[in-house]
Amino acid sequence: MIIDLSIVILFLLINLWIGYQSSKSVTDFSIFSVGHRSFSSFLIFCTLTATFVGGGYTFGTAASVFNHGMIFSLALLGFSLKEILVATIIAPRMGRYSDCYSVGDMIAKTYGKRAKIATGIFSLLICGGILGAQVGALTVIIHSTLNINTTLGVMISLLVLLIYASLGGMRAVVFTDLFQGIILLIGIPLTFFIGLNHVGGWQHVTSVVPHSYLHFLSNGKDWIFFVFLFLTFMLGETLVPPYVQRLFMASSIKQTAKGILLSGLVSIPIFLISGGIGLVAYASNNQIDANTAFPFIVNEMLPIGLRGFIIAALLSIILSSAAGFLNAASISFVNDLVKPMSKSPEKINFLKMARVSTILVGIISIIFALTIKNVLSLLLAAYNFWSPIILIPLVAAIFNVNAKERDFFIGAFCGIAGSLVWEFVLNDPYNISPILLGLLCNLIGFIISLSFSKSSKKMNDQQSITSNI
Numbered sequence: 142m143i144i145d146l147s148i149v150i151l152f153l154l155i156n157l158w159i160g161y162q163s164s165k166s167v168t169d170f171s172i173f174s175v176g177h178r179s180f181s182s183f184l185i186f187c188t189l190t191a192t193f194v195g196g197g198y199t200f201g202t203a204a205s206v207f208n209h210g211m212i213f214s215l216a217l218l219g220f221s222l223k224e225i226l227v228a229t230i231i232a233p234r235m236g237r238y239s240d241c242y243s244v245g246d247m248i249a250k251t252y253g254k255r256a257k258i259a260t261g262i263f264s265l266l267i268c269g270g271i272l273g274a275q276v277g278a279l280t281v282i283i284h285s286t287l288n289i290n291t292t293l294g295v296m297i298s299l300l301v302l303l304i305y306a307s308l309g310g311m312r313a314v315v316f317t318d319l320f321q322g323i324i325l326l327i328g329i330p331l332t333f334f335i336g337l338n339h340v341g342g343w344q345h346v347t348s349v350v351p352h353s354y355l356h357f358l359s360n361g362k363d364w365i366f367f368v369f370l371f372l373t374f375m376l377g378e379t380l381v382p383p384y385v386q387r388l389f390m391a392s393s394i395k396q397t398a399k400g401i402l403l404s405g406l407v408s409i410p411i412f413l414i415s416g417g418i419g420l421v422a423y424a425s426n427n428q429i430d431a432n433t434a435f436p437f438i439v440n441e442m443l444p445i446g447l448r449g450f451i452i453a454a455l456l457s458i459i460l461s462s463a464a465g466f467l468n469a470a471s472i473s474f475v476n477d478l479v480k481p482m483s484k485s486p487e488k489i490n491f492l493k494m495a496r497v498s499t500i501l502v503g504i505i506s507i508i509f510a511l512t513i514k515n516v517l518s519l520l521l522a523a524y525n526f527w528s529p530i531i532l533i534p535l536v537a538a539i540f541n542v543n544a545k546e547r548d549f550f551i552g553a554f555c556g557i558a559g560s561l562v563w564e565f566v567l568n569d570p571y572n573i574s575p576i577l578l579g580l581l582c583n584l585i586g587f588i589i590s591l592s593f594s595k596s597s598k599k600m601n602d603q604q605s606i607t608s609n610i
Contacts, residue, residue, distance in 0.1 A: 148449030160305020164309030173310030185400025195462025196278025197404025206419030214416025219375030233234030245477030261477025285436030328454020529579025
C-alpha cells in the first residue's frame with residue numbers, strides 16, 4: 142500500500158509543479174481565461190477529452206451499467222455524436238467570436254448585457270453542479286482505494302486542484318490535462334482488460350450478467366427509453382462553458398475543429414469500456430455497492446504498483462474534469478457577472494478576482510456535492526441549469542438569427558418553467574427527461590417571440606411607409 146500511495150503522492154506533486162510552471166506567464170485576465178489563443182489541435186483534443194471524461198461518464202456509467210445494463214453506456218454515445226456535430230457544424234462558425242472569453246460574451250453580441258448576466262448565473266450553476274459530481278466521485282475513489290482517512294484524502298486532492306487552477310488558470314488546466322489525459326487514456330482500458338481477464342473473459346461475463354443487460358432493445362418501451370436517454374446525453378452538455386472555452390483557444394478554427402472531432406471519436410471507446418467495467422464488476426461480485434464498481438476492480442484485481450498507477454488514472458479522471466469546470470465557473474463569474482455589473486471596471490483587478498473566485502467556487506461545489514450521492518444523478522440534475530435555458534438562444538446566435546433580448550428571456554422562461562413543471566409537478570411522465578421537455582418549451586417560446594417581433598417590425602415598417610406617403 143505504501144508503494145501505491147507513493148505513486149499517488151508523486152502524481153499530485155507533478156500536477157502542482159505543472160500548474161506552478163504554467164502560472165509564470167499568466168499576467169492578466171485574458172491569459173488566465175484563454176491562454177494566448179495559440180493551442181494546437183492536439184492540446185485542444187487532450188484538454189477537451191480530459192474535461193468531459195469525468196466521474197459521471199466513467200464511475201457513474203460503470204455504476205449505472207452494473208445496475209441496469211449497457212443501455213446507459215450506449216446512450217452516452219449521444220454525447221459522442223454531439224462532439225462530432227460541434228466539430229463539423231459549430232466550430233467553423235466561431236470566427237466572429239474570436240475575441241470572446243465566455244458563453245456570456247457570445248450571448249451579449251446578439252441579446253445584450255442583461256442576457257449576458259443571466260447566462261453568467263446559469264453558467265455558475267451548471268459548472269458548480271458538474272464540479273460537485275466530480276467531488277462526489279473523488280470521495281468514492283479515496284474511500285474505496287486508499288487506506289487513508291477519506292476526508293483528509295479528498296481535502297488534499299482538492300487543495301492541489303485549487304492551487305494550480307487558481308494560479309495558472311487556463312494554461313495550468315490545459316497542461317495538467319495533457320498529463321492527466323495521457324494517464325487516463327491508458328488507465329481506463331488497462332483496468333477493463335485486466336479485470337476481464339481476471340473474471341475469465343468476455344464469454345464468462347455474458348453468461349453471468351442478466352440477459353437484459355446486453356439485450357435491452359427487445360421491445361418498444363426499451364427503445365423509447367433509450368432514445369430519450371440518448372438525446373438527454375446528446376443535448377445536456379451541449380456548448381456548456383468549459384467546452385465553449387475550447388472553441389476560443391486554438392491558433393485557428395481548423396485546429397479547433399480537428400481537436401474537437403478527434404475528442405468525439407475517442408469518447409466512443411471510452412464510454413463503452415467504462416460500461417464494460419461495470420459488467421466485469423457485476424460478473425465478479427454482484428453484491429457490492431454499484432457506485433464502487435470501478436474502484437472494486439482496482440482493489441481486487443490489480444497488483445501493487447500497477448494499482449497505484451491506476452488510482453492516479455482515476456484521480457486524473459476527476460481532477461481534469463473538475464479543473465475545467467472550476468476554471469469556467471470562475472471566468473463566468475468575473476466576465477459575465479462582475480464586469481457588466483461594475484460601474485468602474487477599470488479599477489478592478491480581474492486576474493486577482495478570478496483567482497479568488499476559483500477558490501470560492503471550489504468550496505461551494507464541495508457543499509453542493511454532499512446533497513446527491515449518485516454521481517450520474519448529480520450530473521443529470523446539473524443539466525437542468527443549462528440546456529433548457531441557454532442552448533436554443535445560443536445556437537440561434539451562432540447561426541446569426543436576428544433575435545433580440547426579449548426572445549432570449551421568453552425562451553429561457555419557457556424552458557425552465559417547462560422543465561420544472563415536468564419534473565416536480567408531473568413527475569416525469571413517460572420517462573421523458575425534463576431536459577428534453579424544457580428544450581422543446583424554450584424552442585417554442587423562442588420561435589413565437591421571434592415571429593411576433595418580426596410581425597411587429599413589419600407592421601411598423603408599413604405604418605412608416607404609409608405615413609410618408
